[in-house]
Amino acid sequence: MSHSFKTMDSLSAKGKVVLLRADLNVPVQDGQVSDMTRITRLLPTLQELSQKGAKIVVLSHFGRPKGKDASLSLEPIGKAISKAFGKPVGFVNDCIGDAPKAAIGKMKDGDILLLENVRFYAEEEKDDKAFAQKIASLGDIYINDAFSAAHRAHATTCGLAYLLPSYAGRLMEAELNALSVALEKPAHPVVAIVGGSKICQARPAQ
Numbered sequence: 001m002s003h004s005f006k007t008m009d010s011l012s013a014k015g016k017v018v019l020l021r022a023d024l025n026v027p028v029q030d031g032q033v034s035d036m037t038r039i040t041r042l043l044p045t046l047q048e049l050s051q052k053g054a055k056i057v058v059l060s061h062f063g064r065p066k067g068k069d070a071s072l073s074l075e076p077i078g079k080a081i082s083k084a085f086g087k088p089v090g091f092v093n094d095c096i097g098d099a100p101k102a103a104i105g106k107m108k109d110g111d112i113l114l115l116e117n118v119r120f121y122a123e124e125e126k127d128d129k130a131f132a133q134k135i136a137s138l139g140d141i142y143i144n145d146a147f148s149a150a151h152r153a154h155a156t157t158c159g160l161a162y163l164l165p166s167y168a169g170r171l172m173e174a175e176l177n178a179l180s181v182a183l184e185k186p187a188h189p190v191v192a193i194v195g196g197s198k199i200c201q202a203r204p205a206q
Contacts, residue, residue, distance in 0.1 A: 005167075005168050006165075006166065006167045006168065007167060007168055008045070008048060008049075008143070008167055008168070008169065008170060010167075011052070011141070011143075011167055012052075013049055013052040013053060013054035013141065014052060014053035014054070014109060015053060015054075015055070015109055016054055016055065016139075016140040016141050017054075017055045017057060017104055017107075017138065017139040017140045017141070018049055018054040018055065018056050018057065018139060018140070018141045018142075018143055019057050019059055019135065019136070019138065019139035019141065019142045019143070019160060019164065020045065020046075020049070020056055020057065020058050020059065020143045020145060020169065021059045021060070021142070021143070021144045021145065021146045021149075021156050021157060021160070022038075022042050022058050022059070022060045022145055022146050022169075023038055023060060023061075023145075023146040023147070023149045024038060024039065024042075024058075024060035024061075024062060024074060024077050024081075025038070025060070025061055025062050025063065025149070026038050026039065026062075026077060026080075028076060028077070031076050032076065032080075033076065033077060033080040036080065036084060039077075039080055039081055039084050040084060041171050042081075042145060042169075042171065043084060043085060044170045044171070045143070045145045045169040045170045045171060046081075046085055046112060047085070048170065049143075050087075050110040050111075050112065051110070053109035053110055054109070054110070054141075055104065055107040055108070055109060055110075055111055055113075056110075056111065056112045056113065057100070057104060057113050057115060057138060057139055058081075058089075058112065058113065058114045058115065059095065059115055059118055059135070059156045060074060060077075060114075060117070060118065060146070061117060061118050061119040061124065061149070061154075061156075062074050062077065062117045062119070063117075063119070064119065065117060065119050065120055067120065067122075068120045069120070072117055072119075072120075073093070073116065073117060074091070074114055074115075074116055074117050075091050075093070075116075077114070078090075078091040078114040081112070081114065085112070087112070088112075089112045089113070089114055090103060090107075090111065090112065090113040090114065091113070091114050091115075091116075092113065092114070092115050092116060093116050094115065094116050095115040095116050095117070095118050095120070095121070095135060096121070096131070096134040096135060096138075097134075100113075100115055100138055101138065104138060104139075118135075118154075118155070118156050123155060124154050124155045124156060125152075125154050125155075126154075126155075127153050127154055127155050127158055127159050128155055128159075129159060131155050131159075132155040132156070132159030132160055132162075132163060133163060135155065135156060135160060136160055136163035136164050139164060140164065140165075141164055141165050141166075141167065142160045142161060142163070142164040142165070142166045142167070143166070143167045143168070143169045144157065144160075144161065144166065144167075144168060144169060144172055145168070145169025145170065145171045145172050146172070147171055147172050
């Protein structure tokens with residue numbers, strides 16, 4: 001299938017620092033991930049990038065923190081990724097600044113590093129250009145594999161795509177292909193069932 005977006009098929013990643021935007025906003029109970037679905041669906045992209053020799057730096061939000069909230073740290077999720085992937089996943093308790101730079105500098109080809117919750121900074125949800133630039137400075141390539149968060153115009157789902165060579169991850173590619181089939185060349189007859197609390201919002205009475 002031809003694409004209007006770049007896929008990982010054309011990606012030369014060996015030795016490159018790849019900033020991978022994932023959606024790791026998963027349920028956690030008593031410090032343990034209780035539903036591994038989103039992590040499992042991320043694994044093909046992680047495996048391919050690791051095999052291609054990329055230095056993989058994973059970015060994600062988690063919950064709706066008001067500033068830096070230790071209860072919404074991504075650290076336990078990094079442990080769940082490590083267990084599912086079968087190799088160590090490093091963790092840095094920040095997503096900008098010297099700590100991520102130092103950790104990335106120590107990475108070997110194929111390594112995976114998870115940075116702290118990007119929503120610990122209010123600039124993330126404002127799609128702040130300066131904040132996006134600070135994150136972009138950490139990497140060489142940007143891959144978006146967070147389809148479920150891609151509708152948000154935030155710094156790590158939107159801003160980064162304008163600052164680095166950008167590609168769709170395997171999950172994003174699969175979802176976009178499915179939408180293309182359903183919307184552009186659907187097999188008839190067609191039935192669409194649409195639901196969810198975010199589809200529409202009630203307006204206040206005038």
